[in-house]
Amino acid sequence: MQNKKIAIIGGGVAGLTAAYLLSGKYDITLFEKSGKLGGNAYTLTTSEGAEVDIAAAVFGRCSYKNLFRLFRKLNVETISSFRRHSPGWSGLGASFFDLDTKTGIYLTPGIKGLLAQNFEILRPDRVRSILQLARGLRRAQTLLKRGDLAGLTVEDALKKVPELHVDAKLIFVTSLCLISSMNCDDVLDAPAGFFIEKLKKHSDLAAPKALFSVHFAKNGTKSYVQALSAPYRERIMLNAHVKSVLRENDGVRVFMKDGREMRFDKVVFACNADQALALLDQPTDDEKRLLGAWKYTEGTIIVHRDHSHFPKRELMEGYTFLYRKKGRYVETSVSGSLWALPNVPETCDLISTQHPNFPIEKDHIVFEKVFRTPLFDFQSCPTVKELPSLNGTRNTYYCGSHFGFGLHEDAVTSAIEVARNLGVDF
Ligand SMILES: Cc1cc2nc3c(=O)[nH]c(=O)nc-3n(C[C@H](O)[C@H](O)[C@H](O)COP(=O)(O)OP(=O)(O)OC[C@H]3O[C@@H](n4cnc5c(N)ncnc54)[C@H](O)[C@@H]3O)c2cc1C
Structure with missing residues (x-):
C-alpha cells in the first residue's frame, strides 16, 4: 500500500x-x-566566506529539552558559550548604551570586557542594580504564582515591582525586547504574565547558571x-x-x-x-x-560593520542595546556581535542589528532582511x-x-x- x-x-x-x-x-x-x-534561522555567507547567523540562536540546556533531544539524534554538536573564546565567555555579555549621553552599563564578564570597563561592574551602584534586578525577577515570579499579574500589561506590572527601577528596569525591559524581537512599546503593552512565564520556563538563560547552560550550535x-x-x-x-x-x-x-x-x-x-x-x-x-x-511584526535586521555608534569592541561581548529615551520609556535596537558566535573567526567585525534606531553608513551595510516575528x-x-x-x-x-x-x-x-x-x- x-x-x-x-x-x-x-x-x-x-x-x-x-x-x-x-x-x-x-x-x-x-x-x-x-x-x-x-x-x-538564517545563515549568511559573507564575501569573506564566513558563515554567520544573523539571528543568532542560543539555547538553554535545561529548558530546551526537545531541541537538545533532536540535536542528539541528528548528531548536531553544540558548544557552551562559556567555552567559546578563551579566556572568557564572550557570547553571553550584554551592554546597554545610551545613544544621547554615550554612557553605558556593561555586563561583560569576559576578561577583556572587565578590563575595558575598568571593572565598573563591581561599583556599588552597579552591584546594587544587578541585585535589584534579581530581586525584582523573584518578586515578579511570586506575583505570577499568586495570580496577581492576570490582565496586567508589563507597564502596569512594573508599578508592582519597585525593585525594577532605573538601571534594573532598563535591563529588564530591553532584555524582553531581545527575547521577543518586539519593540519597547509593544513589550510595555504585552501581558506581563506571558513574559514572566517565559522567564520562568527559561530560567537557565537568565540566571548565573546561564554561564554553563547557554549553548550554541557549534x-x-x-x-x-x-x-x-x-x-x-x-x-x-x-x-x-x-x-x-x-x-x-x-x-x-x-x-x-x-x-x-x-x-x-x-x-x-x-x-x-x-x-x-x-x-x-x-x-x-x-x-x-x-x-x-x-x-506579526516585520522588523529589519541589518548586518553591517559600522561601529561608530557603539561602545568599543571589547564592551560588545554578546548583545548590545543602543537606546535613547523616547515616547513612554525608551526605544532600543538590539545588536549581536557576530564575532562572538562559535563558528565565526574572532577577526570578524560584523554586527547584526535588529530594529536599527541610529544611522548606519550605507557603505558598511553587508546585508538586510525583513524578519516576521509573532506579536505576543x-x-x-x-x-x-x-x-x-x-x-x-x-x-x-x-x-x-x-x-x-x-x-x-x-x-x-x-x-x-x-x-x-x-x-x-x-
Ligand atoms: C533576531 C532573532 C533572534 C532569535 N534568537 C533566538 C534564540 O536565540 N533562541 C531561540 O530559541 N529562538 C530565537 N529566535 C526565534 C526563532 O528564530 C524562531 O522561534 C524560529 O526560527 C521559528 O521557526 P518557525 O518554523 O516557527 O517559523 P519561521 O522561521 O517563520 O518559518 C516559517 C516559514 O514558512 C514559510 N512560508 C510562509 N508562508 C508560506 C507559503 N505560503 N508557502 C510556502 N512557505 C511559506 C516562510 O518563508 C518561512 O520559511 C530568534 C528570532 C529572531 C528573529
Missing part, C-alpha cells in the same frame, strides 16, 4: 522538524516560498537546518509559494502561486498563524478565532494553550514557534506534537 501523502507548508525550524519526523512513515512534500530553508544554525532536511532532500520544493489550500472529504488540494496544483491526504501548516489562515479556503470558526488572533499581546497569548486543539480537523495540522514562547524549543515541540498526532512518536 502506498504511503499517505502529506504537504508541509513552511521550511522553518517547525516545518523541517515535522518533515524530518514524518518522512519515515509518510510521503511528504515540503513547500518553502523562499529560496532557502531555515525561515528565521557549526551555526545551518548545521541543524542541513541535518534536519537531509533525509528528504528530494521532497523539498524551494521557491514554492503556496497560494491556497482547499480541503475536501478525502484529502486536500494545494494550489501554488505559479498555477500548479497538487493533491495530498493531509496538510501541515508550519508557516505563521496569519499566513495559514489566509491560505485556508473556508476556515472553521475555531481556525478563524485562534489563528486570526495573531499579528492580549489577543494572541490566550490562544497558545488552545492552538493544539486545531490538529486533526479536516486533515489539517499546525505547528510553529507561536505554539509557545516564540523560540526554537516551541517550534520543535509543536512539530513533535503534530508527528505524534499522525502516529509518529519521538
Whole structure:
C-alpha cells in the first residue's frame, strides 16, 4: 500500500522538524516560498566566506529539552558559550548604551570586557542594580504564582515591582525586547504574565547558571537546518509559494502561486498563524478565532560593520542595546556581535542589528532582511494553550514557534506534537 501523502507548508525550524519526523512513515512534500530553508534561522555567507547567523540562536540546556533531544539524534554538536573564546565567555555579555549621553552599563564578564570597563561592574551602584534586578525577577515570579499579574500589561506590572527601577528596569525591559524581537512599546503593552512565564520556563538563560547552560550550535544554525532536511532532500520544493489550500472529504488540494496544483491526504501548516489562515479556503470558526488572533511584526535586521555608534569592541561581548529615551520609556535596537558566535573567526567585525534606531553608513551595510516575528499581546497569548486543539480537523495540522514562547524549543515541540498526532512518536 502506498504511503499517505502529506504537504508541509513552511521550511522553518517547525516545518523541517515535522518533515524530518514524518518522512519515515509518510510521503511528504515540503513547500518553502523562499529560496532557502531555515525561515528565521538564517545563515549568511559573507564575501569573506564566513558563515554567520544573523539571528543568532542560543539555547538553554535545561529548558530546551526537545531541541537538545533532536540535536542528539541528528548528531548536531553544540558548544557552551562559556567555552567559546578563551579566556572568557564572550557570547553571553550584554551592554546597554545610551545613544544621547554615550554612557553605558556593561555586563561583560569576559576578561577583556572587565578590563575595558575598568571593572565598573563591581561599583556599588552597579552591584546594587544587578541585585535589584534579581530581586525584582523573584518578586515578579511570586506575583505570577499568586495570580496577581492576570490582565496586567508589563507597564502596569512594573508599578508592582519597585525593585525594577532605573538601571534594573532598563535591563529588564530591553532584555524582553531581545527575547521577543518586539519593540519597547509593544513589550510595555504585552501581558506581563506571558513574559514572566517565559522567564520562568527559561530560567537557565537568565540566571548565573546561564554561564554553563547557554549553548550554541557549534557549526551555526545551518548545521541543524542541513541535518534536519537531509533525509528528504528530494521532497523539498524551494521557491514554492503556496497560494491556497482547499480541503475536501478525502484529502486536500494545494494550489501554488505559479498555477500548479497538487493533491495530498493531509496538510501541515508550519508557516505563521496569519499566513495559514489566509491560505485556508473556508476556515472553521475555531481556525478563524485562534489563528486570526495573531499579528506579526516585520522588523529589519541589518548586518553591517559600522561601529561608530557603539561602545568599543571589547564592551560588545554578546548583545548590545543602543537606546535613547523616547515616547513612554525608551526605544532600543538590539545588536549581536557576530564575532562572538562559535563558528565565526574572532577577526570578524560584523554586527547584526535588529530594529536599527541610529544611522548606519550605507557603505558598511553587508546585508538586510525583513524578519516576521509573532506579536505576543492580549489577543494572541490566550490562544497558545488552545492552538493544539486545531490538529486533526479536516486533515489539517499546525505547528510553529507561536505554539509557545516564540523560540526554537516551541517550534520543535509543536512539530513533535503534530508527528505524534499522525502516529509518529519521538
Ligand atoms: C533576531 C532573532 C533572534 C532569535 N534568537 C533566538 C534564540 O536565540 N533562541 C531561540 O530559541 N529562538 C530565537 N529566535 C526565534 C526563532 O528564530 C524562531 O522561534 C524560529 O526560527 C521559528 O521557526 P518557525 O518554523 O516557527 O517559523 P519561521 O522561521 O517563520 O518559518 C516559517 C516559514 O514558512 C514559510 N512560508 C510562509 N508562508 C508560506 C507559503 N505560503 N508557502 C510556502 N512557505 C511559506 C516562510 O518563508 C518561512 O520559511 C530568534 C528570532 C529572531 C528573529
